[in-house]
Amino acid sequence: MSINANEKNELTVGDIGEVELIKRILPMLRQPEGRIVLGAGDDAAVLAPLDGKPVITVDTMSQGVHFDLAYTSPADLGHRLFAANLSDIAAMGAKPVAAVISLALPGDTPVSFVEGLYDGFRELSERFDVAVVGGDIVGSGDGITATLTLIGEAGENLLTRSGCRTGDLLLLTGEIGLSEAGLQNLTGNVELPGELGAAADKHHLRPAPRLGIGRILTDNGLATACIDTSDSLAISLHHLSEMSRVGFVVDADALPVSAALIDAERQLAEDGRHPDYNPTGYALYAGEDFELLFTSPPENVDRIIKLVNETDISISVIGETVVPERGITLLRDGRETAINAHGFAHF
Amino acid sequence: MSINANEKNELTVGDIGEVELIKRILPMLRQPEGRIVLGAGDDAAVLAPLDGKPVITVDTMSQGVHFDLAYTSPADLGHRLFAANLSDIAAMGAKPVAAVISLALPGDTPVSFVEGLYDGFRELSERFDVAVVGGDIVGSGDGITATLTLIGEAGENLLTRSGCRTGDLLLLTGEIGLSEAGLQNLTGNVELPGELGAAADKHHLRPAPRLGIGRILTDNGLATACIDTSDSLAISLHHLSEMSRVGFVVDADALPVSAALIDAERQLAEDGRHPDYNPTGYALYAGEDFELLFTSPPENVDRIIKLVNETDISISVIGETVVPERGITLLRDGRETAINAHGFAHF
Numbered sequence: 001m002s003i004n005a006n007e008k009n010e011l012t013v014g015d016i017g018e019v020e021l022i023k024r025i026l027p028m029l030r031q032p033e034g035r036i037v038l039g040a041g042d043d044a045a046v047l048a049p050l051d052g053k054p055v056i057t058v059d060t061m062s063q064g065v066h067f068d069l070a071y072t073s074p075a076d077l078g079h080r081l082f083a084a085n086l087s088d089i090a091a092m093g094a095k096p097v098a099a100v101i102s103l104a105l106p107g108d109t110p111v112s113f114v115e116g117l118y119d120g121f122r123e124l125s126e127r128f129d130v131a132v133v134g135g136d137i138v139g140s141g142d143g144i145t146a147t148l149t150l151i152g153e154a155g156e157n158l159l160t161r162s163g164c165r166t167g168d169l170l171l172l173t174g175e176i177g178l179s180e181a182g183l184q185n186l187t188g189n190v191e192l193p194g195e196l197g198a199a200a201d202k203h204h205l206r207p208a209p210r211l212g213i214g215r216i217l218t219d220n221g222l223a224t225a226c227i228d229t230s231d232s233l234a235i236s237l238h239h240l241s242e243m244s245r246v247g248f249v250v251d252a253d254a255l256p257v258s259a260a261l262i263d264a265e266r267q268l269a270e271d272g273r274h275p276d277y278n279p280t281g282y283a284l285y286a287g288e289d290f291e292l293l294f295t296s297p298p299e300n301v302d303r304i305i306k307l308v309n310e311t312d313i314s315i316s317v318i319g320e321t322v323v324p325e326r327g328i329t330l331l332r333d334g335r336e337t338a339i340n341a342h343g344f345a346h347f
Numbered sequence: 348m349s350i351n352a353n354e355k356n357e358l359t360v361g362d363i364g365e366v367e368l369i370k371r372i373l374p375m376l377r378q379p380e381g382r383i384v385l386g387a388g389d390d391a392a393v394l395a396p397l398d399g400k401p402v403i404t405v406d407t408m409s410q411g412v413h414f415d416l417a418y419t420s421p422a423d424l425g426h427r428l429f430a431a432n433l434s435d436i437a438a439m440g441a442k443p444v445a446a447v448i449s450l451a452l453p454g455d456t457p458v459s460f461v462e463g464l465y466d467g468f469r470e471l472s473e474r475f476d477v478a479v480v481g482g483d484i485v486g487s488g489d490g491i492t493a494t495l496t497l498i499g500e501a502g503e504n505l506l507t508r509s510g511c512r513t514g515d516l517l518l519l520t521g522e523i524g525l526s527e528a529g530l531q532n533l534t535g536n537v538e539l540p541g542e543l544g545a546a547a548d549k550h551h552l553r554p555a556p557r558l559g560i561g562r563i564l565t566d567n568g569l570a571t572a573c574i575d576t577s578d579s580l581a582i583s584l585h586h587l588s589e590m591s592r593v594g595f596v597v598d599a600d601a602l603p604v605s606a607a608l609i610d611a612e613r614q615l616a617e618d619g620r621h622p623d624y625n626p627t628g629y630a631l632y633a634g635e636d637f638e639l640l641f642t643s644p645p646e647n648v649d650r651i652i653k654l655v656n657e658t659d660i661s662i663s664v665i666g667e668t669v670v671p672e673r674g675i676t677l678l679r680d681g682r683e684t685a686i687n688a689h690g691f692a693h694f
Contacts, residue, residue, distance in 0.1 A: 041590070060485045136405050147492075
């Protein structure tokens with residue numbers, strides 16, 4: 001959809017130009033003292049030396065592919081892009097330090113859109129004490145593209161995708177399918193009741209990166225491998241499997257399928273839009289939950305549950321690591337069926 | 348312009364999908380031993396600890412705004428985007444370490460386009476020993492957007508835009524207007540003869556970042572302020588003036604206006620496309636030369652010229668720093684006229 005700048009007669013980025021736009025944004029950037037040697041406004045930003053190893057991640061969101069301005073506010077978009085990057089840093093068990101943000105914008109983009117976007121960035125940069133040290137703002141022929149690069153620092157323990165061993169248990173934070181339920185509700189495909197709908201919408205538009213959990217795992221050396229579930233639980237399992245050369249058996253009864261997704265699936269199945277009622281199957285392949293999926297030797301699991309319970313985030317043991325020959329399966333009613341590498345496809 | 352993938356029946360990114368595309372690209376990334384703890388393929392990349400302060404810069408290029416595939420090859424585009432970032436690191440006097448690259452691509456983008464792009468990245472990453480540690484590849488509704496974020500490291504001396512003092516001399520590497528002459532030649536607005544045209548085209552499509560010069564200046568503490576001339580010499584002067592609170596007098600006779608731009612301006616003026624023949628004026632406001640503009644106390648200038656002459660890059664003293672009240676002027680035939688903040692406008 002178009003942002004309809006001209007219909008509303010709003011001030012556009014084309015009206016004020018790049019220099020004035022940057023002047024408006026600069027005061028919105030969090031630039032904590034001590035962390036930054038040189039912030040936005042020079043050829044490049046300079047940070048104070050890092051204590052640990054630099055960790056780098058980047059995410060891009062394109063209008064019409066990753067967001068629809070019909071139900072995503074500019075601040076929602078800023079939040080989601082920042083959260084996606086923070087989630088990658090969380091999955092490494094690292095600490096976020098500084099971000100740079102690049103925007104490609106059509107000339108008719110309202111200035112208020114860019115300010116809203118930075119409101120979304122600011123909220124998370126303040127919550128997690130991340131400096132926003134600069135970026136680039138350029139013109140675009142058609143559609144908005146936003147890219148955020150996040151620099152973090154890692155200590156001695158790194159949470160990679162490759163350290164998982166046969167016999168490790170498989171754990172998952174939060175619920176699955178909540179973001180997908182929010183998306184279905186926001187687009188009007190289903191109508192989720194009251195609080196259930198509101199929670200799902202919020203989880204989709206304003207996902208919470210699990211930075212605290214990632215740090216609990218690395219600070220205490222409790223996990224052997226970790227990944228976030230941004231694409232889908234199924235795809236995340238396949239990534240862990242490929243990088244660690246292991247298989248997984250996931251226990252269907254242990255999967256924390258969100259109540260909102262169960263309700264959405266009921267509505268989609270009732271009138272034949274989904275061929276069978278299968279909330280677990282649906283949740284496995286739904287994306288954008290930004291939870292942490294990780295593995296741990298059985299002897300660490302009590303301690304993990306105790307430490308995670310001290311936060312307000314839920315945690316579930318959802319299965320176990322097996323030899324690679326067994327593949328990745330869902331155990332339901334005593335039978336194992338293959339979990340395929342499905343999820344959100346970009347093209 | 349469209350890439351016309353379907354007309355040529357080429358394999359597209361939509362045909363093979365993101366996972367297969369990344370598999371093809373991964374072997375093309377330079378990932379030097381020792382520098383990288385964890386390369387592309389995990390939630391985030393992890394670098395070995397840096398010796399100095401982290402330096403971060405990001406540049407985005409959009410199809411139809413920053414490049415036209417009618418005369419820009421994919422490898423040219425990759426080269427230019429990488430060079431623009433390296434130029435920012437050069438202007439800080441820092442050393443490039445690692446890059447992440449993000450692409451938003453329409454589904455009908457040929458796979459060969461992405462491979463060509465990475466050929467361009469690889470050439471500069473090898474020449475300057477920069478690791479390419481990952482990125483993001485996503486779909487795009489319309490048009491290609493490419494974003495490169497570069498991490499460098501800075502030692503004790505930083506070249507900022509703000510250290511310039513009254514009395515400092517103003518120096519410039521290379522020539523001005525060569526990139527603009529190349530652009531005019533490539534788009535067919537002018538016809539530059541043989542070698543003159545080839546050199547201008549190459550300078551526009553494959554600009555050379557001045558990393559060696561930046562390091563000479565910081566290693567020896569020779570410059571007080573520095574910026575690259577990516578927007579235009581005029582805009583770069585205004586940035587230095589604003590950040591250092593100084594004025595400048597630029598000597599028209601000392602400006603290294605490129606022979607190619609003089610020829611292009613002659614052609615544009617002859618048939619009235621430019622109102623007056625004024626190569627110096629044209630060159631001042633032409634962008635994308637990626638030269639270094641810097642200031643230095645007069646006593647350092649002989650040493651700078653000697654050190655730069657040992658490279659194959661030319662250098663010119665083009666003016667001097669004056670009190671801010673005098674503004675930014677061009678001295679020509681004994682008269683000073685204001686240099687305005689004109690250059691490439693994004694919107």
